[in-house]
Amino acid sequence: GSVSSLSNLTDSDTTNFAAINSIIGIGCTYYIDVPLNFTATPNTFVGFAINNGGGLLDAALLNTISVTTYNGSNTTALNTFSGGSLLSANVLSGSNAIVQVGGRITQPCTRLRISANSLLTLAYTLRVFYAFIKTDADGDGVYDCMDKCNGNDLLDTDGDGLPNACDNDLTDLNITKVVNVTDTVSKGTNVTFTLTINRLPNSESPTGLKIKDLLPPGLKYVSKNVPVGTFYNQTTGIWNVGSALSGTFTTLTMTLVASADSSGVLSNVAEVISVNEQDPDSTPGNGTSGTGASEDDIATACVSVPFFLCPTNTLKLTAPLGAQSYQWYRNGVLIQGATDSTYLIKQSGSYTFNSPLASGCASGNCCPVVVNYSDLVANAGTAPAPICAGSSVTLTGSGGGTYLWSTGATTASITVAPTTTQDYILTVTRGGCTAKDTVTVSVKPSPLTPGALAICNNAGTTSTNTDDTFTFTLNPTGGTTTYTVSGGVTGGPFNYGTKSAAFGPFLISGGNKAIVITDANGCSLSATVAAPATCSNCPATPICVPVTVKLLK
Incomplete structure (x- = not known):
């Protein structure tokens, strides 16, 4: 067995107590001594306020208790009250009723002792709330120094600690709620909401007090901090205060830490939803602050996530x-x-x-x-000057993020060589956003083939090729309007679709002619006019052939 929490005997608060913890056994006695700072005179009623922590204080348990008075450190008992002489009176009724046990002393004393013997079949905890030395002028069993009302202090129907005689069942409560940030926060940031419940001056202590503070979607519960004796359920959002806002406690504060997990305005609302007493200016659980914000049992704090x-x-x-x-x-x-x-x-x-x-x-x-x-803007660049078919040009996009061209390329710059006018689309992606831009590459037609025709001339010497010459004409395709010729020969302008004037003659032995055909758009085609192999097909020495001779007569 043991004796604990002796410091709780310094006041008449019935919410705390010292304890005598008795184990099963025979012959074990545990006690608590309380010294007085004055001398109690005869005819004063002395004793202790107690109850059984495990249930009712029945006759068997009461027979194990005795109250004894002493003077100073003297171990001689002056008055002892036990069994039938141990008078008792209820302080507060109920399943765990607090009773006062003791008796009227006949000798002066300065020290009180309460003792408890062990039981053979039962271990128990005797709660000792305070020692008393009192008179009872109104005869209600509650001594004068503890009287709360001018009347019977033993009747407390609603259990709020106020006897019916002086209980008007009114408690004026208000709620405030704040959050620890004043600016916007990034998604995923932890924020702290502080909820304060206040009992206003001259207001009765509330009982059965419950406050709903359920985090809305977008605010994910992280942790809580609640006063001792109160409980918060993050699933239901109920903060069960009960009777904790009583006595010297006029303010209680709870903090909730939550992660802001979605964009928007995330509002955290707290409201008194249940209390046994009436609140003169608010209706619990009606979900509104009332017209003109007259109700003060509801409060909101919010945070903005962009x-x-x-x-x-x-x-x-x-x-x-x-x-x-x-x-x-x-x-x-x-x-x-x-x-x-x-x-x-x-x-x-x-x-x-x-x-x-x-x-x-x-x-x-x-x-x-x-x-x-997002400031995302796709820029495929300025359209380049028109190019000739077959030529290449480099396109450079901008905008940040990742790039995708309509060609399938994923770099900012690409080189293209279209044969006809072509649109190129650039898609830029960043932060889940996409933007597009188009640039057009204009293509001018270029000469495609020279249409060259070379004509050989053997200068009348069929067996000598050193004097062979050739001329050629051009009739190109693919260009525009007119064209000129440069390189190995010069000439023009000539109209497309019409054969050019002949170029030459040139000695075949001089080889091929490299030429450049340039049309009116400035587009050109490099080509080679091949010189014929030879125009003189006879050998230098006459060909000998057999002669057939036949004698006729």
């Missing part, structure tokens, strides 16, 4: 319906014409609205809706 939108997105805001008027603001500046209950956001900013109540009180969103639009 929306990050793509340039093509539009966000629609809707204020509660039923107000007399609306006015929207961006960055604190009135938006002209924005006087509907809805507003479409198309640019970055911090948005609020004002909607006066019928009472004239201001109303609106306490935390702004914050929107940040």
Whole structure:
């Protein structure tokens, strides 16, 4: 067995106590001594306020208890009260009733002792709340120094600690709620909400007090810190205060830490939903602060998490319906014409609205809706000057993020060589947003084939090729309007679709002619006109052939 928490015997508070913990056995006695700072005189009623921590204080248990008086350190007992001489009176009734046990002394004393013997079949805990030396002028069994009312202190129907005679069943409560940030926070940031419940001066202690503080979607529970003797269930959001806001406790504070996991205005609402007493200015659990914010048993704190939108997105805001008027603001500046209950956001900013109540009180969103639009812009670059078919050009895009061209290339710069005018689309992606831009490469037609025709001339010497010559004409395809010739020969301009004048003659032995055909657009084609092999096909020495001779006669 043991004796514990002796420091709780310094006052008459019935919410704390010392304890005598008795184990099963025979012959074991445990006691608590309480010295007095004065001498109690005869005919004073002395004793202790006790109860059984495990249930009712029955006759068997009461027979193990005795109250004894002493003078100073003298071990001689002066008066002893036990068994039938141990008078008792209820302080508070119920299943765990507190009773006062003791008796009227016949000799002066300065020290009180309460003793408890062990039982053979039962271990028990005897709670000792205080020692008393009192008179009882009104005869209600509660001594004068503990009287709460001018009447019977033993009747407390609602269990709030106030006897019926002086209990008006009114408790004036109010709630405040704050959050530890005043600006916007990034998604995933932990924020701390502080909820305070206050019992106003001259207000009775509440009993059965429950407050609902359920985190809304977007706020993920992380941790809590609640006063001793109170309990918070994060699943239901119920903070069970019970009777903890009593006595010297006029304020209790709970903190909730939550992770802000979604964009928007995340509001945390707390409200008294249950209390045994009446609140003169609020109705528990009605979900409203009342017209003109007259009710003070509900409070809200909020935090803003920005929306990050793509340039093509539009966000629609809707204020509660039923107000007399609306006015929207961006960055604190009135938006002209924005006087509907809805507003479409198309640019970055911090948005609020004002909607006066019928009472004239201001109303609106306490935390702004914050929107940040992406500055993503795709730029495929300036269209290059027209190029000739078959030529190449480099295109360079910008905008940041990742790149994807319509060619399938994923680099910022690409080199292309289109044969006809072509559009190239650049898609830029960043932060879940995409932007597109198009650049056009204009292509001018180029000469495709020279259409060269070489003609050989043997100068009348069929057996000598050293004097062989050739001429050639051109009739190119693919170009535009007219063309000129440069390189091994020069000439033009010539019209497309018409054979050119002949170039030459040139000695075949001089070899091929390298030429450049350039059309009116400046597009050119390099070509080689091949010299014929030879035009003189006879050998230098006459060919000998056999002659057939035949004698006729």
